[in-house]
Amino acid sequence: MTTPNTAKSIQFSLGRTLRLSSFHIGSAMGDILVTSIWNRIMISNFGIPAAPVSLLIALRYLLFPVSLWAGFLSDTKPLFGLRRTPYIWLGRAMMVVSLPLLGLSLGRLELVQTDFLGWAYATTSSLLYGLGLLISGSPFLALVRDSAPRKKQGIAISIVQTALIIFFAVVGIGFSFWMQAYDERIFWQMAMTTMIGGGILWYLAIAGVEKRVLASQKIVSLPENSPNLKHFWQTFQKIWADPRTRGFFIFLSLATAAAWAQDAILEPFGAETFDLPVSQTTRFNAYWQSATVITLIGAAYLWRKRPPETHSGITSGGLITMFVGMALLAAAALFGQVHLLELSLLLFGGGFGIYTFGGLSLMAVMSSEKEAGLYLGLWTIAVTVFKGLGVFMGGAIRDLLLLNLALPASLAYGVIFSLEALGLLAAALILAQVNVLSFAADVGRFVSRTEAQIAGAD
Numbered sequence: 224m225t226t227p228n229t230a231k232s233i234q235f236s237l238g239r240t241l242r243l244s245s246f247h248i249g250s251a252m253g254d255i256l257v258t259s260i261w262n263r264i265m266i267s268n269f270g271i272p273a274a275p276v277s278l279l280i281a282l283r284y285l286l287f288p289v290s291l292w293a294g295f296l297s298d299t300k301p302l303f304g305l306r307r308t309p310y311i312w313l314g315r316a317m318m319v320v321s322l323p324l325l326g327l328s329l330g331r332l333e334l335v336q337t338d339f340l341g342w343a344y345a346t347t348s349s350l351l352y353g354l355g356l357l358i359s360g361s362p363f364l365a366l367v368r369d370s371a372p373r374k375k376q377g378i379a380i381s382i383v384q385t386a387l388i389i390f391f392a393v394v395g396i397g398f399s400f401w402m403q404a405y406d407e408r409i410f411w412q413m414a415m416t417t418m419i420g421g422g423i424l425w426y427l428a429i430a431g432v433e434k435r436v437l438a439s440q441k442i443v444s445l446p447e448n449s450p451n452l453k454h455f456w457q458t459f460q461k462i463w464a465d466p467r468t469r470g471f472f473i474f475l476s477l478a479t480a481a482a483w484a485q486d487a488i489l490e491p492f493g494a495e496t497f498d499l500p501v502s503q504t505t506r507f508n509a510y511w512q513s514a515t516v517i518t519l520i521g522a523a524y525l526w527r528k529r530p531p532e533t534h535s536g537i538t539s540g541g542l543i544t545m546f547v548g549m550a551l552l553a554a555a556a557l558f559g560q561v562h563l564l565e566l567s568l569l570l571f572g573g574g575f576g577i578y579t580f581g582g583l584s585l586m587a588v589m590s591s592e593k594e595a596g597l598y599l600g601l602w603t604i605a606v607t608v609f610k611g612l613g614v615f616m617g618g619a620i621r622d623l624l625l626l627n628l629a630l631p632a633s634l635a636y637g638v639i640f641s642l643e644a645l646g647l648l649a650a651a652l653i654l655a656q657v658n659v660l661s662f663a664a665d666v667g668r669f670v671s672r673t674e675a676q677i678a679g680a681d
């Protein structure tokens with residue numbers, strides 16, 4: 224089998240990267256429709272208990288092995304001469320098909336909350352959407368990685384993921400103005416717009432990109448083996464046996480869980496601890512997420528020429544800044560210092576942007592050319608699954624401390640934010656033990672020992 228090309232001849236193209244970023248317009252539309260609007264209607268408008276609705280949304284986390292398998296297939300089994308594109312389109316097609324079922328489920332469950340067909344529609348939609356997201360996720364990240372030269376792979380992934388954060392905000396605002404109160408007709412309009420508009424963008428954003436990337440290589444080589452479950456398991460065992468892989472997975476999982484544990488409880492915290500009105504608590508997420516976007520863009524510009532293999536220090540710096548912000552938020556809760564809220568959230572968000580830039584760069588580095596899809600599937604699991612677990616744990620610990628143990632709100636939230644701060648600090652310490660440079664050298668990201676020494680000095 225021909226050795227896979229090292230992609231040295233690929234030139235970085237900002238236009239191509241921005242085009243790939245447009246893929247996430249459809250991603251934001253779909254996720255907001257499914258995880259914000261549909262679940263809010265089910266719970267708030269129809270009075271359906273949150274548990275079954277949350278379980279349907281969480282199905283994607285229970286199906287996480289699919290992400291590994293899809294990444295592995297995109298590494299080892301080309302379809303129609305392409306490694307990534309067919310799997311991305313397959314997954315996104317499943318997501319498109321899932322959306323009309325959401326509308327059908329609302330139409331049935333609005334009349335009878337226990338309607339079997341309504342729940343069947345909802346369950347089938349959640350399964351299709353979750354599977355489609357997992358099937359397309361790691362191959363898409365692998366395509367973004369493939370589309371840039373090694374030294375720009377981190378920048379390319381950072382730009383694309385920054386676009387996702389921005390599109391979430393823009394689409395969320397647009398959808399909120401579109402449907403201010405539940406209307407089945409308007410929901411169908413939003414679903415159809417997401418299907419058509421998002422579907423077109425999912426197609427156009429990547430159409431032909433992989434062919435041009437392959438054409439830019441002097442030698443085009445695709446895997447020749449026929450993958451099966453045994454081959455997948457052997458490959459996974461091989462990459463998991465590397466302590467650097469395990470350490471990076473633990474770091475990424477812990478950092479993600481600790482960073483997102485506050486997501487569902489920030490607004491209740493402001494209301495229950497400081498008796499703040501909705502008009503003020505709704506700004507909390509805007510504070511830290513705005514700071515995240517600003518520092519993420521700034522980091523991408525400031526460190527755009529720095530080799531991604533050297534971004535461990537940047538990532539740790541972001542985590543330490545997040546630790547300070549979260550520790551300050553814990554102090555604000557414990558000591559009743561309402562004036563510290565904005566500062567703590569801005570610090571946390573600013574650190575999150577730096578951490579995100581560095582972490583995404585390291586995700587590109589901590590993967591080999593041959594198994595990029597499988598590695599990125601593993602990192603996708605760390606981010607996706609542990610984000611969900613973090614959000615759940617934040618809410619669960621809040622209920623335990625506040626409702627079951629009847630602690631004062633200030634103490635309950637102070638404990639949660641302190642635990643988050645410690646988790647972020649622990650993640651920084653774990654990352655310091657992961658030898659990213661040696662991994663990069665082992666997978667051939669350096670052409671010589673001298674280059675590796677220069678990167679280490681940097």
